[in-house]
Amino acid sequence: MQTLLRYYTFSLLFTAACFGLAAWYGWSSTGTLGGMLSILWIVFVLSILEVSLSFDNAVVNATVLREMDPVWQQRFLTIGILIAVFGMRIVFPIAIVSIAAQIGPWEAVQLSLGNPEEYERIVSAAHIGIAGFGGAFLAMVGLTFFFDEEKDIHWIAVIERAVNKFSSVPAVEIGLVLLTLYGVSTLLTPEEALTFLTAGVMGVVTFIGVHALGAIIEASEAKKKAAGEVVRSGLGGFLYLEVLDASFSFDGVIGAFALSNNMIVIAIGLSVGAMFVRSMTIHLVRAGTLSQFRYLEHGAFWAIIALGFIMLVSAKYHVPETITGLIGAVLIGISLWWSIRHNRRQQTASAQAGAPAE
Numbered sequence: 001m002q003t004l005l006r007y008y009t010f011s012l013l014f015t016a017a018c019f020g021l022a023a024w025y026g027w028s029s030t031g032t033l034g035g036m037l038s039i040l041w042i043v044f045v046l047s048i049l050e051v052s053l054s055f056d057n058a059v060v061n062a063t064v065l066r067e068m069d070p071v072w073q074q075r076f077l078t079i080g081i082l083i084a085v086f087g088m089r090i091v092f093p094i095a096i097v098s099i100a101a102q103i104g105p106w107e108a109v110q111l112s113l114g115n116p117e118e119y120e121r122i123v124s125a126a127h128i129g130i131a132g133f134g135g136a137f138l139a140m141v142g143l144t145f146f147f148d149e150e151k152d153i154h155w156i157a158v159i160e161r162a163v164n165k166f167s168s169v170p171a172v173e174i175g176l177v178l179l180t181l182y183g184v185s186t187l188l189t190p191e192e193a194l195t196f197l198t199a200g201v202m203g204v205v206t207f208i209g210v211h212a213l214g215a216i217i218e219a220s221e222a223k224k225k226a227a228g229e230v231v232r233s234g235l236g237g238f239l240y241l242e243v244l245d246a247s248f249s250f251d252g253v254i255g256a257f258a259l260s261n262n263m264i265v266i267a268i269g270l271s272v273g274a275m276f277v278r279s280m281t282i283h284l285v286r287a288g289t290l291s292q293f294r295y296l297e298h299g300a301f302w303a304i305i306a307l308g309f310i311m312l313v314s315a316k317y318h319v320p321e322t323i324t325g326l327i328g329a330v331l332i333g334i335s336l337w338w339s340i341r342h343n344r345r346q347q348t349a350s351a352q353a354g355a356p357a358e
Helices: 002-030 033-065 070-101 105-114 116-125 126-145 159-162 172-185 190-226 235-256 263-286 296-313 322-354
Strands: none
Touching: 002 033, 002 235, 002 263, 033 070, 033 235, 033 263, 070 105, 070 126, 070 235, 070 263, 105 116, 105 263, 116 126, 126 159, 126 172, 126 190, 126 235, 126 296, 172 190, 172 263, 172 296, 190 235, 296 322
């Protein structure tokens, strides 16, 4: 219990502060106990929604973060949380409204508080572009994990081994994502299809660009190491994680409007969830959980592929956020159980191998 508290104390304190702020806002804005309790309930549900949608995000964050320099790990967990909480949960929706309605940021804030219905309509209208960009980026993240020639551990062996055979084909994952983008675009109107395809291509280009930057930085670091210099940079990984976190956030931000169109309530609820995702990331990295559970990463990346596909399809068909979160939770839960079963079998085999012969 003390170990868990070490990782989650700040998140619990942050949650208490957010619920206190929500209670104050609920009372001051409605003037009734029922109104205050209603806002508190929405904040609670939003925080649970964010955590359920982003647990796979925490696993993938930990996968990248454990390879980063400790300095950049700390920067991601400090500067990164400011970007995640204030940038994606507050600034991002305002930016969408500002661009879509061609108004200034302050006017967008006033619109969200004075006319939340119109604010919700504008943000929701931008969903096609968001679905294209976020879905394409997440699909690239998931597929790249499995199309890896060096990957020798397989969870869903039949599928993963078959996929791995094509890992030597250049840019095969890019081709698959582009074909999926085209397939979904045929279901949309010409105007929507253009927006969707443009955003999707930008998602693929962003993925390639972030990885290209990382490769350039790594090459520079390799030269410095060869010259005997001390290298302590993780900028490429930091940028990759921030874009990845943003892609995960799209679904939660858009889905939040199913519960409330109040910008303040949405920001408070999603921020609580975002903070717990950061705590889970720290826990996974510091406790070495990924190395203890052999297939946990696989479950997370399958969940990412599922989420990316759902985001792409959501440009045409509405998929309830409950189903999205449930799919990710089930995949990660099964992979965790499979990992525990593997560990038990290994322990049994080791015990039998070490037992004296009769």
